Structure formats: C-alpha cells, structure tokens
Amino acid sequence: MPELPEVEVICQGLQSHLLNQTISSVYCSGKDLRIPIDCVALQTELLNSAITSLRRRAKYLLLKTDNGAALIIHLGMTGNLGIFPAGTALKKHDHVCWTLGNNTELRYNDTRRFGSIRLLKPETSSSDEKAFFAAIGPEPLSRNCSTAYLMQRAVNRKQSVKSFLMDSHVLAGVGNIYANETLFKAGIHPEQPASSLSAKQWERVLTVLRKTLKHAIACGGSTISDFVNASGEGGYFQMNFKIYGKTGEPCETCGEIVQKKQVGGRASFYCRKCQPISTNTCDER
DNA sequence: CAAGTTACCTGACGGC
DNA sequence: TGCCGTCAGGTAACTT
Numbered sequence: 308m309p310e311l312p313e314v315e316v317i318c319q320g321l322q323s324h325l326l327n328q329t330i331s332s333v334y335c336s337g338k339d340l341r342i343p344i345d346c347v348a349l350q351t352e353l354l355n356s357a358i359t360s361l362r363r364r365a366k367y368l369l370l371k372t373d374n375g376a377a378l379i380i381h382l383g384m385t386g387n388l389g390i391f392p393a394g395t396a397l398k399k400h401d402h403v404c405w406t407l408g409n410n411t412e413l414r415y416n417d418t419r420r421f422g423s424i425r426l427l428k429p430e431t432s433s434s435d436e437k438a439f440f441a442a443i444g445p446e447p448l449s450r451n452c453s454t455a456y457l458m459q460r461a462v463n464r465k466q467s468v469k470s471f472l473m474d475s476h477v478l479a480g481v482g483n484i485y486a487n488e489t490l491f492k493a494g495i496h497p498e499q500p501a502s503s504l505s506a507k508q509w510e511r512v513l514t515v516l517r518k519t520l521k522h523a524i525a526c527g528g529s530t531i532s533d534f535v536n537a538s539g540e541g542g543y544f545q546m547n548f549k550i551y552g553k554t555g556e557p558c559e560t561c562g563e564i565v566q567k568k569q570v571g572g573r574a575s576f577y578c579r580k581c582q583p584i585s586t587n588t589c590d591e592r
Numbered sequence: 593c594a595a596g597t598t599a600c601c602t603g604a605c606g607g608c
Numbered sequence: 609t610g611c612c613g614t615c616a617g618g619t620a621a622c623t624t
Binding site: 309366 | 616618
Binding site: 341383384385400417418419420421463464465466467470571572 | 594595596597598600601602603
C-alpha cells in the first residue's frame with residue numbers, strides 16, 4: 308500500500324501522539340514479519356525509554372528513543388501504524404503493540420506481513436542507521452536529487468524507465484502507483500529504456516514526480532483497499548489517479564483506451580498516444 | 593554485473 | 609455456496 312506520500316502522511320500524523328511518550332510495555336503477536344521480530348530485544352531495549360523523534364526516509368519510518376535505541380519500520384504492502392486507547396481489543400493482524408505513557412497504544416497491523424521492524428541497539432544505532440540508509444537513493448523531494456543525478460545513473464541502463472524509477476537504490480520512495488502516474492504525466496512510455504531519455508525528458512520526469520508526490524501528501528495519500536492515516540482516516544489522492552488502474556477506460560487527455568501490461572513484473576498502465584515509445588537516439592539528447 | 597524472476601503472505605474478486 | 613486461479617501498494621534473494 309504505502310509509497311512515499313502514504314508513509315509521509317503516517318509519519319506526520321503520528322508525530323504529536325508519539326513525541327516524548329514513554330514506552331511502558333511491548334506486545335508481539337508471535338508471527339514474524341519479512342524479517343523475524345525479536346520480541347525480547349524489543350522489550351529490553353525500549354522499555355521505559357521515551358520517544359524523541361520520528362521521521363521518514365524512503366518508505367521507512369525511523370523512530371528514536373532517549374536511550375539511544377531506534378526502530379526502522381517498513382510497512383510493506385499492507386502495513387499500517389495507528390494510535391488506539393490502551394486496553395481496547397486488538398484487531399486481526401495487529402503484530403506489535405507499544406503501550407505509551409498517556410494510556411494509548413501504538414499498533415503495527417500488517418495483513419500480509421511483508422513489512423519489517425528492525426531494532427537498532429543503543430551502542431551501534433548511529434552507525435547502523437547510516438549504513439542502512441546509505442544503500443538507498445536520494446529523496447526525490449530533496450535538493451540532492453537532480454536531473455543531472457538521474458541522467459548520470461541512467462547511463463548505459465537498458466532497463467525500462469519505470470523499473471529504474473522504482474529502484475530504491477536509484478531513487479527513494481517511488482512505488483508502482485506514482486511511477487505510473489509520473490510517466491503518464493511526463494508523456495513517457497514505461498518501457499522506454501532508462502538510458503534513452505533526453506535531458507529534457509528527465510527534467511520533466513523529476514518535475515512531474517515532485518509535483519505528484521507533494522499533491523498526494525497534501526491529499527493525505529492514496530487509499531486503495533485499506534490505507535488509513537494515524538487517526539484512521541483514508542487519503543483521497545486516488546481520486547486524482549490519471550492512469551493507475553484505468554485499464555480499458557478512455558485516456559483523460561486524448562480518449563485513447565488505456566493499456567495494461569506487465570513491466571518489470573509490475574502492472575503498468577499507459578496511453579499509447581500520450582506515451583509513445585520513442586526510439587529517440589540522438590536528436591534530443 | 594545488470595536485469596528479470598521468484599518468494600514471502602493474506603484476502604478480495606471473478607469465473608465456473 | 610464453494611472451489612480455483614489471479615491479482616494486489618514492496619523488497620530482496622535468486623537466476624540468467
């Protein structure tokens with residue numbers, strides 16, 4: 308479910324509920340996520356420490372406590388974090404629950420268990436954090452992501468531009484929905500090789516991507532099936548989808564029927580007229 | 593080494 | 609009603 312905008316919305320929504328709260332107990336369902344959960348370690352490292360910060364990097368949430376420990380949380384496809392009154396009934400697929408000092412609980416719910424919760428111990432959390440995030444590409448909304456950077460990374464890459472945009476080692480936080488939307492608005496076919504885009508096209512991709520991500524964050528993210536923010540409210544950016552999930556419908560721009568095709572193993576939606584497969588070799592480069 | 597494929601897991605949906 | 613196949617927002621290990 309969650310791509311950069313959804314994780315950002317959750318992060319912002321949780322801030323006021325979590326900051327300065329002391330963790331008084333930790334519950335685990337016993338089922339593992341994508342990586343095993345060490346419940347004993349979660350208890351020993353976090354108990355009676357206070358949450359000092361929460362921020363997003365890529366699709367990860369980084370939560371730090373005053374004893375120097377940290378959690379790196381990923382929501383996978385169906386993960387979510389929410390605040391609930393302490394003691395109320397757990398829901399199906401609630402896998403980790405942190406009781407906080409103000410009589411509330413932070414709960415991690417994840418139907419498919421594709422998410423992950425990594426615990427960084429106080430002694431090594433700083434270097435572990437750096438190492439973990441070093442492998443991930445720059446934030447598309449930050450200044451250190453530029454047209455020049457994307458062009459340079461795309462040199463000699465025969466891979467489709469869509470897979471390239473979704474590669475977390477290249478760019479942080481871009482998933483299937485926003486890759487589809489961005490390429491539609493930029494007028495670029497998802498299967499065009501990354502190395503074949505002109506400077507002008509890369510500029511358009513980055514501009515459109517940033518605009519789309521910001522718009523989605525402002526809308527509270529996209530709700531497909533079950534996404535909700537920390538207060539249990541869905542986002543409404545899905546109302547603004549131009550191409551994602553529109554198979555068989557007329558293109559909003561030109562009326563051509565929207566196509567669906569697997570690209571890099573992921574469902575890809577595009578308009579044949581608005582996103583022509585360009586074999587531009589030298590003219591625009 | 594780059595790029596494509598598969599596995600991880602549950603649930604919703606459509607066809608029969 | 610139910611059984612079966614297909615599909616789903618992500619990531620990383622594996623294969624080619």
